[in-house]
Amino acid sequence: MGALIFTHGLTPSPRAYTVLHAYLCGDDPHMASAVTARLRGEEGLNDAVIARIAAEATASELRPAALSRIAEALEERIADCMTATGASRDQVESFGTALDKEAAGFERDPQETLRRIVVLTRDAVEASRLVEAQLRHTRQEADSLRSDLQRARRAAEQDHLTGLPNRRSFEGRLDAIVTGRGGADAVVGLIDIDDFKQVNDRFGHAAGDRVLKFVASFLRAQLRRKVMVARFGGEEFALVFPDGTLHDAMKELDGVRERLSQRTLIHQESGEQIGHVTFSAGLALLGGDPAQSLSSADGLLYEAKKAGKNRVSIGS
Structure with a gap:
């Protein structure tokens, strides 16, 4: 690790040690x-x-602890619903039993029996309202938690820039394609912006980020909707063409x-003119092993x- 820091002139900060440790030890495959x-x-x-590597890892990471908290809260809300439903059922049974008991004494004292039935009915209605309010509140909390979970999942699969x-999302898509149909008629590609370092060096990283965003939107707009375009890391983008031949993908x-x-x-x-932006790319058939492809x-x-540079290369 010390050699990497010295060779590249890095500041020996905790962030640098974290990133380089992930690279050397393989603890975080995406960071590595x-x-x-x-x-x-x-x-x-x-x-x-x-x-940037550290920021991207932080922004795209779906924290297990956060997911665990959301899941636990959802379980608690479900348990609350079950408890409230059970309580409501018990109250209905108790109400029915009490009504039967009071009805048995109707002939002896009709007025008192009616009064007690009215009281029982009023209590049952109030209890039902309370249970309904509790269930409504619990459902609202559960819906909010589900929305939080969906947002967390989307954030974990989206590049923030x-x-x-x-x-992560791209590799999941490859696995799904291979599992679904063995990768038949699918093509995978990697793109790298040419001379991107010169943009950063001449115009700064803010300009470099704008170039990345422009290329990302250009790829997304120019390729068919069914072609998945993902940011793979740095100035690299990844593609998967779900159908067609290797030559079809190359032509597109x-x-x-x-x-x-x-x-x-x-x-x-x-x-000032940044100039023309080009990319180089490699395309290969998606076989049974996405990593190998x-x-x-x-x-x-x-x-x-x-x-x-500025060309697309394909396998034979």
């Missing part, structure tokens, strides 16, 4: 993959990159690449970079 991508990419590692699905993605390369971006603050796409992405 993000570090690996930076080490292989043009930007490398620096304090700003370490901060681009709004795209994150790596290459058209997007060409259209993007014709756009000229302007730095908002200075008005991603590795193949990653290797093809590397080949596209070596061949001159």
Whole structure:
């Protein structure tokens, strides 16, 4: 760890130690993959990159403790509903028993019996109202907790910067495709923005973030709706084409690449031209092992970079 800090000129902060420990020990696969991508990419590692990796991990993490608290609260509300329902049932049974008892004495003292029946009925109605109010309150609390749980799940599967699905969501989709149909006719792809480090170095990380958001929205708008676009980490995006051939996917993605390369971006603050933004990509068939398919796409992405960038490489 010390060698990494020294080699990349990192500030020896708790955040840096946390990120590098995850990379070296594999405790957090997503954080480790993000570090690996930076080490292989043009930007490398620096304090700003370490901060972004840590922030992304924090923003996308669905804390087990938070989920546990929500689940426990939901269980308590369900138990409250069951208790209230049971109490209501007991009250109905008691009311019925009391009515039978009073009815038996009707001939002896009709007026007193009617008075007692009125009292019993009034008490039963009041008890029913209380139970109904308790159930209504409990249902409202349970609905609120379910909404919290849904928001937490969405946050755990969304990249906070681009709004795209994150790596966790993407890998879950791959697993679902493979489980559902063995990955037949599906293509997986990895995209990396070319020379992204130069944007950060020249215009700052805020401009770099805007470029990431622009590319994310461009990919989402240009590709078919059924194609999943996710942020994989850093300047990398991941795709899954659920149908069609490898060459169909290449034709579609290459058209997007060409259209993007014709756009000229302007730095908002200075008005200076950032220039053309391009990407390199690798596409591979999605087989029975999603991790292996991603590795193949990653290797093809590397080949596209070596061949001159701004191109899409596919497997044979």
